[in-house]
Each structure stands twice: as structure tokens, then as C-alpha cells.
Amino acid sequence: METADLNDYTVIKEGEAEILMHKKNKVFFNKAQVNNRDMSIAVLRAFISKRKQEHDAMLSKRARSSGKVVEKDVSEVSKEGAPTENGEDNGKTNGEEHEASSKDGSKEAAKTTYEPARRELKPPRVLEALSASGLRALRYAREVEGIGQVVALDNDPASVEACQRNIKFNGLMSTSKVESHLTDARVHMLTNPKEFDVVDLDPYGAPSIFLDSAVQSVADGGLLMCTATDMAVLCGANGEVCYSKYGSYPLKGKYCHEMALRILLASIESHANRYKRYIVPVLSVQIDFYARVFVRIYTSASAMKNTPLKLSYVYQCIGCDSFHLQSVGRSLPKHNSVRYQAGLGPVVPQDCTHCGKKYNMGGPIWSAPMHDQEWVTSILNGVKSMKDRYPAYNKICSMLTTISEELPDVPLFLSLHNLAATLKCTSPSAAMFRSAVINAKYRVSGSHVNPLGIKTDAPMEIIWDIMRCWVKNHPVKAQSPDHPGSVILSKEPSHQADFSRHVGSLSKAQVKKVARFLPNPEKHWGPKVRAGRQITSKHVSLIGHEAVNGHLNGHKEAAGAEEEEEEEKEDVVEDEPEMKRQKITEVIASSS
Ligand SMILES: [Zn+2]
Known part of the structure; x- marks a missing residue:
């Protein structure tokens, strides 16, 4: 590169990678x-x-079994769940699935192809499907020990040019590991089935159009990392748009950010199922203004039959926001195998038993665990052991700590403020409410997506009884008799709540004084408008007026308090699209 060119650029360093950013291009890099x-x-x-x-375990298992048995039947080998099509062990989860499938019928198991194990484990190949400047691909190549080739794609010539420039700028290690191509990621993924151990999808907006090809391109046991920045859509701002993109109807509950993650997971699973594949989520996070899920992908026609057991519809009361999950499918034991049937329902009566109002039905969502807690623990330990190598250490450490404490088997959550708002009462403190739940012999945890979220396996009847007992000591003004809160409070509690402080009401993070929710470092932290684009109302509805206003005004104010940030985030989601258009028009009018 000529030095004359360099004057037009500024160098941006993140982690161990550096990229050149053209001085005129302010939105290309998203801090x-x-x-x-x-x-x-x-x-x-x-x-x-x-x-x-997993590879080592598979090799030693094979060594042991070859000592005992000279020749093995193909079906017997696959029943053990050890080898997959690329000869790698699928690990615990997949092993269990295969165990279950062998009950289901040995025909399926026998179909699994068996190839001799590769003794040598090749470094994982990574596909960065929408690479833009290439910063992410460069960071992977430079910072992740043991990583293989990183293939960075983009279908924008300017992005590929920038990416290739940045690869050179990062020196020999990068030029040998990272390659950049101008192509449509979908075509590349479709024509390279099961070729990549890791596929990273980080599109601007919805990833939906990439999912079908992405799930085919991941090797067995490989990892798909997928971002969705269209949180407004996933959170129910336009339910019908979400349905058309993801095949699931969102609900506007306080839990909507977690529902967004679960809609995304259900959508990936549905694409995977078309190719006799299924997902095992390892981590699902809602960071800043987007959803990001990490799932492993396996192939098994029989394990795939369990998918309807992992999906649920959600009934949410329009009066009191009580919610109930309706499983899409169920399984019944039959002799030595399993029979699959449609879910048994409905799980709720026509009218809400608590307040008498009707239900909205959303979903289907992924209702199986969205994190693998063993993974979360090892990711967190890994991060802590390499503190200096994560520029966003505090943020991701606090987030992983909160995730490690989430009840893994309780989808969605309650909002304490929402419960209090329904009854028009003051809210008990989170510690008091959590204590009452634990004293009633149920489990409780927080949620990483909302500082006020409460996950619990207590039925809604117990939750409302706790609130009824609270209101007895904190009376409310009388409301009209058909108000949901009045209907709920007209019943006497059958469970007497015990609010005495329980030691388990504090999260471990609170005890250890680890900050669980950190404010963003600056105002309007979040997705920016794609490089070189005019801002339209579409952008506003996609990423929210906050982000667009920030882009237009270039605000650099200090971040507000934690709860204010949270409120703002929810405002973005809950605003009607018309409102946003109006706001953006005002901003454009005032800036011109
Ligand atoms: Zn209700």
C-alpha cells in the first residue's frame, strides 16, 4: 500500500487486530x-x-472397545453414539440422543454412516459469512489459539476491498490464515456442505435468509454463531413480520428479549430439521440491542423426532400477563421404544383463571434449555483466566455470571414491576419476593436479559398468592371490579407467603459483588446504520429511533443509570412504528 493512501485512513485497534478505516466512513466500524x-x-x-x-475421549473409547471386540457391527457402533459422519465424538448430549434413538428402532441407527476415525484432529475451519471490514475474522485468526483457516465473505466489493487491505495490514500471520472473497454467502455455504466447523452469521438486521444455507454448511458437531439485530421485530413490534421471517409469533411480554432468543433458536432448529439435523444450544445472549446464539449442529434422523418436545406455544393473558407454555409435541413410552404424538392441550381454559380475561397465543418458541450450563461455566472460567485479552472483559464477565445462575429449565420470566402494576400496588423488593418464592419451596433466579426479571418454577397461582399477601400489608386503592387486579385481589390467598429473608434470595454474583448489569459506555451504544446507506424509516423500525438519532446527532453523552438504560431499551421495542417515523422525521427536519 502506498503511504499516500494511509493519510486517508485512521487505524482502529481492537484486541490484537488493527483495521484501517477511511476517514469519511464513520459507520463502517461499530464499536x-x-x-x-x-x-x-x-x-x-x-x-x-x-x-x-471430545476427540480424545472418542479415541480412547475406540481404543478400549477395539481391545474387547475384534469386529463391530455398524449399527452397534452408532448406538454407542461415538462416531459421527466426520469421525468426531459428538459429546455427551449427542451420545444421549443416540441412546434414546436406539430405543426408537435400530433401523435408524443402522443408517448412520460410519467412517474410520481421523486420528488427527484438524484445526477448525471458520466461515465469517458477512465479514464487512474483516475485523472479526482478523481477531479470530490472531487471538484464538488453535484456530484453522478463516474464510471471510462479503457480497459488497468495497467491503471485500477493505477486508483484503486489512488482512495485509495485519501481517503475515493474517495473510496465511484469513482469506477474503467477494461472493453471496448463501451460495458459498450451499456449495460447501458440512465444510466449516464454525459458521459465523452476523448480518445487518435479520439472519433469516441465511439460515437455510448456514445450517447445511456446518460440520457435524460444529458451531453456528448467529446474530439478529432486528430486535423490534423479534419482540413483537410487528408480529406478522416476525412470523414471516422466523415462523413464530412474538408476544409483547416483559420477557420479550428472551422470547426473541427462543424464536431465533426455534427458527434455526426448523431449518436444520429439513436436512435431518438438529441443534444443541450452548449459549444464547441478548447483548445491547441484539440477540446472539451459539448452537452446535448434529445430524440424526431419529434424534430429530424429539424436536416437537423442545418447542412450545405461549399463552399470555391479556389482562394480567400470566403466561403458560403449551408443548408442541409429546412422547409416550411404547414397549421398548418411544411413540411421538401432538401436544396435549389446551393447557389453559378459555378465560384466565386469575383475572378472567382472554389469552394471546405466541410461538412456537424453543422451550428446552437455551444454554448448556457446563459450557457457560467453562467459557466464564476461560474468560477470567485471560482477563487482559478481552477489551470488554467487565461486560461479558458480568453477563456470563448472570447466565450461569439462570434456572436452565425455566423458559421466560416474570417482571416484578409488571406484577405490581397489574395490582396497582407498590412493588416488594426483589430480595423479599425471591425469599417468598424460596420459602414456598420453589426455585428462583434472575435473567441476564432484564435486571428486574425473575425466573421461577412456581405456578402463577403461588405467585399471585404471594402478591395477595403483600397487598394485605400494603393496601391499594379500590379499582373498578372488572379490572384484572381487582379480580385477582378479590380472592383470598390459599398459600400464606413468608417474606422472611432467605439467604438464597441473593444471587451468587450479588454475594461476590460482581456487577451483573453494566451500563453502556456511551449514549446510543448499539447497532449503526449500514455503511453508505441513507437512513429511512425502515432503519428506524429495525434498530430503533435511539440508534438512528445517535447516528444523526453524533451524541457522545455519558451513559445513564442501569435502570434508565433498561427502560430506554424497552421503549425502543414498545414504540409503535408510526411513532418512530414521526420522531425520525422530526430529527431530519430539525437537522436540515
Ligand atoms: Zn389473567
Whole structure:
């Protein structure tokens, strides 16, 4: 590169990678994505070490079994769940699935192709499907030990040019590991089935059009990392748009950000199922203004039959926001195998038993665990052991700590403020409410997507009884008798709540004084408008007026308090699209 060119650029360093940014191009680099990139690097490091462990375990298992039996029937080998099509061990989860499938019928198991194990584990190949400047690909190549080739794609010539420039700028290590191509990622993924151990999808907006090809391109046991920045859509601003993109109806509950993650997971699973594949989520996070999920993908026609058991519809009361999950499918034991049937329902009566109002029905969502807690622990430990190498250490560490404490088997959550708002009462403190739930012999945890979220396996009847007992000591003004709160309070509690402080009401993070929710470092931290684009109302509805206003005004104010940030985020989601258009028109009018 000629030095004359360099004057037009500024160097941006993140982690161990440096990129050149043209001085005129201010939106090409999104600083807020450092959390996303750091989290991805942490997951990649954990993936590489898990993959190695699984491979070693498979080799030693094979060595043991070859000592006992000289020749093995193909079906017997696959029943053990050890080999997959690329000869790698699928690990615990897949092993269990295969165990279950062998009950289902040995025909399926026998179909699994068996190839001799590769003794040598090749470094994982990574596909960065929408690479833009290439910063992410460069960070992977430079920072993740043991990583293989990183293929960076983009279908924008200017992005590919920038990416190739940045690869050179990062020196020999990068030029040998990272390659950049101008192509449509979908075509590349379709024509390279099961070729990549890791596929990273980080599109601007919805990833939906890339999912079908992405799930085919991931090797067995490989990792798909997928971002969705269209949170407004996933959170129910336009339910019908979400349905057309993801095949699931969102509900506007306080839990909508978690529902967004679960809609995304259900959508990926549905694409995978078309190719006799299924997903195992390892980590699902809602960071800043986007959703990011990390799932492993396996192939098994029989394990795939369990998919309807992992999906649920959600009934949410329009009066009191009580919600109930309706499983899409169920399984019944039959002799030595399993019979699959449609879900048994409805799980709720026509009218809400608590307040008498009707229900909205959303979903289907992924209702199986959205994190693998063992993974979360090892990712968190890995991050802590390499503190200096994560620019966003505090943020991702606090987030992983909160995730590690989430109840893994309780989808969605309640909002304490919402419960209090329904009854028009003051809210008990989170510690008091959590204590009352634990004293009633139920489990409770927080949620990483909302500081006020409460996950619990207590039925809604118990939750409302706790609130009824609270209101007895904190009376409310009388409302009209058909108000949902009045209907709920007209019943006497059958469970007497015990609000005495329980030691388990504090999260471990609180006890250890780890900050669980950190404010963003600056105002308007979040997705930016794609490089070189005019801002339209579409952008506003996609990323929210906050982000667009920030882009237009270039605000650099200090971040507000934690709860204010949270409120703002929800405002973005809950505003009607018309409102946003109006706001953006005002901004454009005032700036011109
Ligand atoms: Zn209700």
C-alpha cells in the first residue's frame, strides 16, 4: 500500500487486530460490537478445547472397545453414539440422543454412516459469512489459539476491498490464515456442505435468509454463531413480520428479549430439521440491542423426532400477563421404544383463571434449555483466566455470571414491576419476593436479559398468592371490579407467603459483588446504520429511533443509570412504528 493512501485512513485497534478505516466512513466500524466479538472469541476458545476433549475421549473409547471386540457391527457402533459422519465424538448430549434413538428402532441407527476415525484432529475451519471490514475474522485468526483457516465473505466489493487491505495490514500471520472473497454467502455455504466447523452469521438486521444455507454448511458437531439485530421485530413490534421471517409469533411480554432468543433458536432448529439435523444450544445472549446464539449442529434422523418436545406455544393473558407454555409435541413410552404424538392441550381454559380475561397465543418458541450450563461455566472460567485479552472483559464477565445462575429449565420470566402494576400496588423488593418464592419451596433466579426479571418454577397461582399477601400489608386503592387486579385481589390467598429473608434470595454474583448489569459506555451504544446507506424509516423500525438519532446527532453523552438504560431499551421495542417515523422525521427536519 502506498503511504499516500494511509493519510486517508485512521487505524482502529481492537484486541490484537488493527483495521484501517477511511476517514469519511464513520459507520463502517461499530464499536458497540466489541461485546459481541469478545463473547464470540470466548465461545470459540471453549469450543476448541471441548472439541479436543471430545476427540480424545472418542479415541480412547475406540481404543478400549477395539481391545474387547475384534469386529463391530455398524449399527452397534452408532448406538454407542461415538462416531459421527466426520469421525468426531459428538459429546455427551449427542451420545444421549443416540441412546434414546436406539430405543426408537435400530433401523435408524443402522443408517448412520460410519467412517474410520481421523486420528488427527484438524484445526477448525471458520466461515465469517458477512465479514464487512474483516475485523472479526482478523481477531479470530490472531487471538484464538488453535484456530484453522478463516474464510471471510462479503457480497459488497468495497467491503471485500477493505477486508483484503486489512488482512495485509495485519501481517503475515493474517495473510496465511484469513482469506477474503467477494461472493453471496448463501451460495458459498450451499456449495460447501458440512465444510466449516464454525459458521459465523452476523448480518445487518435479520439472519433469516441465511439460515437455510448456514445450517447445511456446518460440520457435524460444529458451531453456528448467529446474530439478529432486528430486535423490534423479534419482540413483537410487528408480529406478522416476525412470523414471516422466523415462523413464530412474538408476544409483547416483559420477557420479550428472551422470547426473541427462543424464536431465533426455534427458527434455526426448523431449518436444520429439513436436512435431518438438529441443534444443541450452548449459549444464547441478548447483548445491547441484539440477540446472539451459539448452537452446535448434529445430524440424526431419529434424534430429530424429539424436536416437537423442545418447542412450545405461549399463552399470555391479556389482562394480567400470566403466561403458560403449551408443548408442541409429546412422547409416550411404547414397549421398548418411544411413540411421538401432538401436544396435549389446551393447557389453559378459555378465560384466565386469575383475572378472567382472554389469552394471546405466541410461538412456537424453543422451550428446552437455551444454554448448556457446563459450557457457560467453562467459557466464564476461560474468560477470567485471560482477563487482559478481552477489551470488554467487565461486560461479558458480568453477563456470563448472570447466565450461569439462570434456572436452565425455566423458559421466560416474570417482571416484578409488571406484577405490581397489574395490582396497582407498590412493588416488594426483589430480595423479599425471591425469599417468598424460596420459602414456598420453589426455585428462583434472575435473567441476564432484564435486571428486574425473575425466573421461577412456581405456578402463577403461588405467585399471585404471594402478591395477595403483600397487598394485605400494603393496601391499594379500590379499582373498578372488572379490572384484572381487582379480580385477582378479590380472592383470598390459599398459600400464606413468608417474606422472611432467605439467604438464597441473593444471587451468587450479588454475594461476590460482581456487577451483573453494566451500563453502556456511551449514549446510543448499539447497532449503526449500514455503511453508505441513507437512513429511512425502515432503519428506524429495525434498530430503533435511539440508534438512528445517535447516528444523526453524533451524541457522545455519558451513559445513564442501569435502570434508565433498561427502560430506554424497552421503549425502543414498545414504540409503535408510526411513532418512530414521526420522531425520525422530526430529527431530519430539525437537522436540515
Ligand atoms: Zn389473567
